Amino acid sequence: MNRPELADFLRRCRTRLAPADVGLAEGVRRRTPGLRREEVAQLAGMSADYYTRLEQSRGPRPSRQMLTALARALRLTADERDHLFHLSGEEPPREAGGSGHVRPGLLLVLDRLHDTPAQVVSDFGDVLAQNAMAAALLGDVSARPPALRNVVRRMFTDPSARALFPEEDHETLARHHVANLRAVLAARPDDPRPAALVAELRAQSPQFARMWDDHEVAVRRSDTKRFRHPVVGELELDCEVLLSPEHDQRLIVYTARPGTAAYERLRLLKVVGLQDLAVG
Incomplete structure (x- = not known):
């Protein structure tokens, strides 16, 4: 060193x-x-x-x-x-398909989003960076060990992660995660990380194994989701997905339409902030 x-x-x-x-x-x-x-x-x-x-x-x-x-x-x-x-006397990360290092350009955009939740996620579900609003809505990933920063793993193994969404939406959300993960695995067959995640979840989650065997494929794109927050209540948010040039990192921005109840609740969430009220 x-x-x-x-x-x-x-x-x-x-x-x-x-x-x-x-x-x-x-x-x-x-x-x-x-x-x-x-x-x-x-x-x-x-x-x-x-x-x-x-x-x-x-x-x-x-x-x-x-x-x-x-x-x-x-x-x-x-x-x-x-x-x-x-x-520091360390070898830099040399992982196949990218190191997980968030590109400065994505961080620059993330830093300027003060009034709406946003986070950078790898294509197979690792949350790499998030702003304060995302931490208030979805939970602060910095407080979790690295393995529990993956949204796919948590969807199938952590009840508190599923509690972020209405129960009637769980099946659809889970299928979207599986279909996206299958597309990533096919695009990067030599990357050990998505392959290891698939093997782990097939062994741990019967639901994941069942959905994986259905062989559905879909790359994650813009969508609308409903979130349940213990303080501000339910929010229906539009999820805009911005891809990095290599498509291995995604900046996901959660917005509410003006004039809706979700818009007012998102404004309240900004006031509430991170006063130990985040889920997860």
Whole structure:
């Protein structure tokens, strides 16, 4: 681990970002350019003390999970992400079909969506990033272990995930997940991740196994869904799906039509925020 180079790289990446670049308010006048250390720590989900020690060349060796979080918080390109891993004495992710590193362009759009839920999801269901509104509506994925950030896995194995939706919608939603996963597996037969997810769910969920054997295929596209929130009630939201150029990551934006009850409830959800009222 090259602590001095790592510290210098982190400082330079931090100072080139403005608060607006990551969806933060400018606040009071800043004495130095860029984000504050505590803001980077907040975005990465780590303590401010831990991040400060990294910038002062005296921190412990970051875990791979922590490096991934830092790369997202600092809006690093794929090359910069790899450099961050190398400076920390780690090999960058080299997974087939993409590393799960969220593209800066998708994060840039996500950061500017303040009043509507939005999240970046891999094509086989891993939630890679979400804004505060999505965390309030769907649950904060940063509080879950990596395996439980996959929406397909949770749909078939976690009752609390199914409780997000009216019971009469469960069958349709589950079929959509299975049909999309089959399309992904066929498009990337050499990627072990969707294949492993299919094998796991076929063994654990009779419902998934039954639906998988039906061989339905459909790529996930824009849709309308109903959500159940314990505070603001039921919301019927339009789900717009924006694809990355390689189609392996999707920015999903949840909007309500003006004049509807869901529109007013979504405004209330923004006020409620993340005051321990999120589902999941």
